[in-house]
Amino acid sequence: MNSHKRRSFLRKTLLGGVAITSLPFLSKGERSFVPPLATGSPPDWKQVRSQFPLTTVKTYLNTASLGPSPQVVIDTISNTIQDLEEQATTGRKISYATHEALGTLLNTAPENIAVTRNATEGANIAARSLPLQVGDEVILTDQEHVGGASPWLALQQQLGIKIKLVALDLTGKTNVQRIKSAISTNTKAIAFSHVACTNGMVIPAREIAKVCQAKGIFCCIDGAQALGMYPIDLEDIQPDFYYGSGHKWLFGPKGTGVLYINPNTMNRIQPSYVGAYSDSVFDLENLHQEYRQVAQREEYGTRNTGITLGLGAAVNFVQTVGMDALVKHQRELVAQLREGVASLPGVKIFSPSHPDFSSAIFTFRIEGHEYREVQSRLNGEQRLYVRGIYEANLNALRVSCALFNSEQEIDLLVNSLNTIVRG
Numbered sequence: 001m002n003s004h005k006r007r008s009f010l011r012k013t014l015l016g017g018v019a020i021t022s023l024p025f026l027s028k029g030e031r032s033f034v035p036p037l038a039t040g041s042p043p044d045w046k047q048v049r050s051q052f053p054l055t056t057v058k059t060y061l062n063t064a065s066l067g068p069s070p071q072v073v074i075d076t077i078s079n080t081i082q083d084l085e086e087q088a089t090t091g092r093k094i095s096y097a098t099h100e101a102l103g104t105l106l107n108t109a110p111e112n113i114a115v116t117r118n119a120t121e122g123a124n125i126a127a128r129s130l131p132l133q134v135g136d137e138v139i140l141t142d143q144e145h146v147g148g149a150s151p152w153l154a155l156q157q158q159l160g161i162k163i164k165l166v167a168l169d170l171t172g173k174t175n176v177q178r179i180k181s182a183i184s185t186n187t188k189a190i191a192f193s194h195v196a197c198t199n200g201m202v203i204p205a206r207e208i209a210k211v212c213q214a215k216g217i218f219c220c221i222d223g224a225q226a227l228g229m230y231p232i233d234l235e236d237i238q239p240d241f242y243y244g245s246g247h248k249w250l251f252g253p254k255g256t257g258v259l260y261i262n263p264n265t266m267n268r269i270q271p272s273y274v275g276a277y278s279d280s281v282f283d284l285e286n287l288h289q290e291y292r293q294v295a296q297r298e299e300y301g302t303r304n305t306g307i308t309l310g311l312g313a314a315v316n317f318v319q320t321v322g323m324d325a326l327v328k329h330q331r332e333l334v335a336q337l338r339e340g341v342a343s344l345p346g347v348k349i350f351s352p353s354h355p356d357f358s359s360a361i362f363t364f365r366i367e368g369h370e371y372r373e374v375q376s377r378l379n380g381e382q383r384l385y386v387r388g389i390y391e392a393n394l395n396a397l398r399v400s401c402a403l404f405n406s407e408q409e410i411d412l413l414v415n416s417l418n419t420i421v422r423g
C-alpha cells in the first residue's frame with residue numbers, strides 16, 4: 001500500500017470519528033490488508049468474520065477468556081510500532097485517540113479513562129486507592145474472577161480489612177437485594193462484576209451504584225466481561241471505579257485494559273503508583289508534589305503506544321459493527337444454544353433466561369459428565385473450544401457467543417454434545 005493509501009487506511013480504521021490534527025508517522029511496510037469492515041444494518045456477519053485471521057480449523061467459542069483480534073488491530077499495532085521506532089519517539093500524544101474512542105463507547109470524558117495492562121491492574125488500582133483501614137468492610141460476591149477478587153483479599157491480609165462474601169442468585173433476580181442486605185455501618189466498598197464470568201449473569205450496576213452513592217460507599221465494578229459485549233453508560237451508572245480488559249469482547253491487543261475513575265471520586269482517593277504524567281506539581285528541590293485529579297494520572301511513565309492505538313482500533317471496530325447489532329446477534333446465538341442444549345438429557349443450565357440478566361455467555365452442566373471430560377472431547381474430536389467453569393463449584397461448561405460466531409458453529413456444538421451425551 002502506498003503512503004497516501006495507508007494514511008487514509010489509518011484515518012478510516014483507527015481514528016474513525018476521532019478528531020486528530022496530525023498523523024506524523026508513516027511506515028514503509030504494510031503486512032496485510034483486509035478490506036475495511038463495511039458499515040450496514042444489519043451487518044454482514046460473514047464479512048465481520050472475514051476481518052479475523054482466526055483459524056477456521058477450530059471453532060472458537062471462548063471470547064470470555066481471550067478475544068481474537070481482527071486484522072485492523074494487528075496492523076495498527078505493528079504499523080504504529082514500525083512508525084514510532086523509525087522516529088525513535090513514544091507517540092504519547094497520538095495515543096489519546098484511544099481515550100477519545102473509549103470515552104465515546106462508555107459515555108464519559110476521555111480524561112476519566114486510563115489505559116492499563118488488564119482488568120486485574122484496574123482492580124488493584126481501585127483497591128489500593130481507597131482510604132481503607134483495619135476493620136473496614138468490603139463486600140465481594142461469590143461469582144468473582146480471581147483477578148477481580150484477589151486485590152481485595154490481599155488488603156485483607158495486608159491491612160486487616162474484612163471481606164464479606166455475598167452468595168449471588170444465579171437467576172439474576174434478587175442480586176441487588178442480596179448485596180444491599182450485606183451492607184453494614186462498616187462497609188466502605190462494594191466490588192462486583194457487571195457481567196459474571198461464571199454464568200454471564202448481568203448484575204444491575206446502576207442500582208448498586210445508586211445504593212453506594214446514597215450511603216457513601218465506594219462502588220468498584222469489574223467490567224472485564226461487559227466491555228465490548230454489553231452497552232455500558234458510565235455517565236448513567238456513575239460508579240467510582242470501572243475496570244475491564246481490552247483483550248476479551250473488545251478484541252483488542254493482549255496486555256491492554258481500561259480503567260475509569262469518576263471525577264467526583266478523585267478528592268476521596270490517593271493514586272496507587274505515581275510518576276511522570278501523574279503530577280500537576282513536581283518540585284524535587286522542595287520535596288513537594290501534587291497530582292492531576294484525573295484517571296489518566298494512572299498512566300505514569302513511558303507506555304506502549306502500539307498496543308494503546310491497537311485498543312483504539314478495536315473499539316472503532318466494535319463501534320462500526322454497532323453495539324445494538326452485536327447484542328442482537330449474540331442473543332440470537334445464545335437463544336439457539338439454549339434451545340439445543342435444553343433438549344439434551346440431564347442438562348442443568350446456569351445462565352439466566354430473563355433478558356435483563358442474560359448476556360453472550362451461556363453456562364451449563366451435563367449431569368453425570370465431568371466438565372473436563374466433555375471439554376476435552378469437544379476439543380479433541382471437533383476442535384471446539386469452550387471453557388470449563390470450576391469456579392463456585394459449578395463443574396460446568398461456558399460458551400461465549402461473540403460477534404464473529406455463527407449459527408453453524410452453534411449447531412456443530414449442539415450436535416457434538418449430543419453425540420457425547422448419547423453416544
Ligand SMILES: Cc1ncc(COP(=O)(O)O)c(C=O)c1O
Pocket residue numbers: 064065117118119120121144145146147148193195196197222223224225244245246257
Ligand atoms: C470478571 C473478570 N475479571 C477479571 C478478569 C481478569 O482479566 P485480565 O486478564 O484482563 O486481568 C477476568 C478474566 O477472565 C474476568 O472474567
